[in-house]
Amino acid sequence: MSPLVLPVALLIGLSLGALGGGGSILTVPALVYLLGQDARQATTASLVIVGLTSLIALIPHARRGNVRVGQGLVFGILGVAGSFAGAAASGLVPPAVLLTAFAALMLVVAVLMLHRTRRRATDTGHAHATGTAAPMLTWKPFTIAWPRVAKVVLTATAVGLLTGFFGVGGGFALVPALVLALSFSMPVAVGTSLLVIAVNSGTALIARAAGGVHLDWTVIAVFTGVAIVGSLLGGRIAGRVSPQHLTRAFAVLLIAVALYTAARSIPGLF
Template identity: 65%
Template sequence: MLALAIPIGLLIGLSLGALGGGGSILTVPALVYLLGQDTRSATTGSLLIVGVTALAGLAAHAREGRVRVAQGLVFGVLGIAGSWVGSRLSASVPPNVLLAAFSALMLVVAAVMFARSRTARHTPANASDATDLSRQPVLTLAPWSCDCPRAARVLVTATAVGLLTGFFGVGGGFAVVPALVISLGFAMPVAVGTSLLVIAVNSASALLARAGHGMHPDWLLLGTFTLAAVVGSVLGGRVASRVPPRTLSRAFTVLLVLVALYTAARSVPQLL
């Protein structure tokens, strides 16, 4: 199992570092179907793997100036309540129901990533520069000057991402990236880099919510997987600056659909 954890961790870290979101969603099915973990241990272990890997990938993006720390921290903190609730709900759901729902989530993520890649193809090369409002604050302290609809969008989105993180044990970057682009006007490279900070905050809060609930992780397996994923994430940060994002996104979308169909084929029959 340890030998298998290395290439799997590298692949997931690579996708997380290169795409900034979506890559972490493969961690749970990999732990369950390839490394023999039970569903609850997999969703908990995934939070540790994803959180540490996101922090490692964050460094490369930060060096390139693609991380907005203040906005990322605010977005992550706003999602803590959602991640706590999601963690509590996850403990009460039967494993096969959780996996079936997870397969549906993966298909949704694949659709979002496919739509994003099509949108990017029709966006002018200088569009991101024209709309980069990433240096604006997320929320304004003065109530009379607060953009309330914008603040509400950020709050709702951050809470929803936290809920997904706690419930499924995923980073939620697939939702964070478009949210940062749409709600805060971030350019795509900045959204990708900042999403890793949000993922790390959400993962840490969800992991703390699950602490002390009878979980007994295989620390050697998780440590090996995490180390490999960290290496992959660092490499992914370099790949992101050299390979067209659309190419990466399309390839990952196909992989995501295949894994979703496999997960559904294994879990749905158990519910019938």
């Protein structure tokens, strides 16, 4: 096992815990280029790692009352069809095409994360100014204006599709979607997105169960354990420090990994 695996797993956990997403997208390149797994094996193993890490990562957010269980579960259930469709489509795509598309996805995510940092300071400041003590978990009704229903359904389906196809959590799309579609504050969107990621990862993994992909459970256990430690540390960071600088630095790292992935995978298209 490459010595780089442990710090990468820690970084992925930190991002999930502090930002509610984005970090899981590094799991697939790490499994492919550091551990030599093929694209299908890596995207399937990533679902296990990301799903379990997200479940643990949401605990500190739940303690601060930033996990909306009802809305999160409904959002995740709405994405089930997308998860199954994405998992089915992934098995039909050549590995080189899958990794090239993954590189493009990483570039898109990096741009979205950089864009998000411009708005986070305002959102966080508003949340701190208006926030009140909240119970550990809240089960508020899934109340949205009817004109937003289509947006919520489409977004949930799209996130599920990404999860099933690429083996990523989709938190980079979830956080802004929860802010815009459900009017969540940024801390609540980050916490709730972890629950949705866990639901999407679980359904996508079920969809892939019949695919006959061999998984290295020792690698998955080590990777997940380190990522969970990172996620708990990330949860502490989210409660004390503005994650803007972390987001920018992570976006730059994503761009670098995307370019490396593209350079390795594009030649395989021809």
